[in-house]
Amino acid sequence: MSENARNSIYLWLTTVAFFGAFSACLHFDWVEGISDTWLWPVFAALLVVNVVQTFRGAWQRRASNPKNPNRH
Template sequence: MSPDTRNSLYVWAVMLALFGLNWVLVRFDLTPSAPAWLHWVLSCVNLLVFGRYLLGFWQRRASNPNNPNNPKDPPG
């Protein structure tokens, strides 16, 4: 396994763990003493991390020279 693949798996695991933890805390109201704004902040951070991941994935796919939809390499 290449280091890039291993790092990607670690990022996925951490992202899913944080998202799951936040979801469990909000869904089951396990932190009644925490202010409501903290849940919103955690949710926004999770959405930003996931959005950043999708943007990076899209940029890698768009810059891939083997991508058949790459506008830099016209067919034929």
């Protein structure tokens, strides 16, 4: 299995697991007892980590591309 295929599978599984957990939290009111002081910063931190990993992966793909004229 190629590295790109493995990364795509990890991305899909992570995304489905995250949205599934988020949906379950909303459906079963698991976040009812957690204060807003902790809830939103944790979700924001997870979102930031996800976005940073996405851009890092895109940058690594771009940097490793042999057709990239800026490659050293």
